[in-house]
Amino acid sequence: MHVVVIAKNTPDTEATVSVDASGNADWGDKLVVNPWDEYAITEAVLLKGAHNVTATVITLGTEEHAEALKHGLAIGCDQAIRIWDDALAGHDGLAYATAVAAAVNKLGDVSLVIFGKELSDIASDQHIFQTARKLGWNMLGFVAQIEAIDFAAKTIRVSRLTEQGSQVVSSALPAVISVVKDINEPKYPTFIGIRKAARAEIPVWDAAALGLDAAALSSKTAHIRYQALPAREGAVEIIDGATVQEQAEALVDKLLEDKVL
């Protein structure tokens, strides 16, 4: 029995981003494990510790994304696989999902696929839900806690966040889940783990290895360009006054004048 976690590297959230005149963005070279994926990888490792399951970490991306795989191996995943094919360069969610679902099917005997809530760079979660559909499995998004999981009986019960609050939901396995930060305290690699991960051979599965023809991975959308945000007009206006009441009244006047309220 198998638990699979899908993880990726993303630009550092602290990075400053600049956009040039032709619409190219520069966010520096520094990549970190997508912050959401740290929780996802940790959850796979925790499940492996508590149940008799194999934990596999998969990334879909070019070579620099192997770091997310090394992170997974270093904190206790059993194996890592990188999916890449030049046909995937278009960043289309549905193409990603098609490839990930094919990899999960190829592994076989997978009970649970875990994703982080979203990618912090492209801020997209679409491939997660689309992977569930491509697999034909149920999807439980925004999982804050796995309350119970029984791999043999093929059942799971989770609490998940909703826009309105939270829910407890039970489901059959296999299933796809995405996790939010309440789920665990991320594990960080030990020195020994990092050394072990550095030596690991990481296979790369391309479209052929996944049994897909490149046409199945063609993009339905295209990224055209990046655009800077519309500039905020003017600098901050600091509201002064002899007393805090005066300041408060002056601010309320401004907001009413600007028809903000």
Place this chain on the structure above:
Amino acid sequence: MNVFVWIEQHNGTPVAASWEAIGLARQLGDTVTALVLGQGVDDIAQAAIHYGADAVLKADDATLAQVRFEPYVTLIAHLVQQHNPDIVLAAATISGREVLAGAAADVNAAMLPDVIELSLEDGKLSAARPVLGGKVLSVEAVTADGPQFATLRSRAFPMPEPDANRSGTITEVSPVLADDVIASRVESAAELSGQVSLTDASVIVAGGRGVGGPEGFAPVKELADVLGGALAASRAAVDAGWIPYEHQVGQTGKVVSPDLYIAAGISGAIQHQAGMRTSKVIVAINRDADAPIFRLARYGIVGDLFDVLPALAEAFRNRLG
């Protein structure tokens, strides 16, 4: 152009951004069909017509009482296959993002998620959406033929005026999945009752580490109540256990876009900005004049939030009656 709009609802309360989607659909298309799924949703079907739908496809069934991935995705994909609309829209809420993405996968269609601008060029959708923690916009376009799906960020598009004299057709449709083939069961739900939803709120008052403890949120909440707004927090306050995670705004919390965002005792870290940068007017209250939040704000008061917030609540109460 035929446009489908999924009207999201929870326990009979429609999600406001669904009406914004109808408003946009009216601009993009010639006919607008609202998909109203749930149990006991006649009023919502009628409201969809008042907000601008020409027709409603209504599925009223116990299996649809709560939004669940499988029955919702399967039914929406089925309706798209049957009616072949050019465009399918919904609000980019937690449910909207997953249900529309799933349905787009089923019909092998293009999907543009969480957009803040959307237009048609030669029959293909083109969109802008914030990426990299809201630091830049990514302009994306549909390239494939067939139905085009998009979800719209709350409050990014104008709310249409409902017109009670509008009329339209309401057609009943049946769910695709029977109860016993749906893998998931909602066993219980805890709703944030009596609170204004953060993503719909036009006014938000947020507190950070500066409030100093759980009781420090009292003046923050008082001002939110005076303004009829929602209560928010930075991650530092959430991680300290002073306020539940549902209130967190930022990269690992909610993304909000109110008309007015008042940040008190929040330094304005880049990850907090990711959740509130698109607010129309930002007011910062901080005792440190060099806090980064002042670089984002339109108005600022340098001072102690425990003095400024009560004074503001008092001033608003006097002026707003």
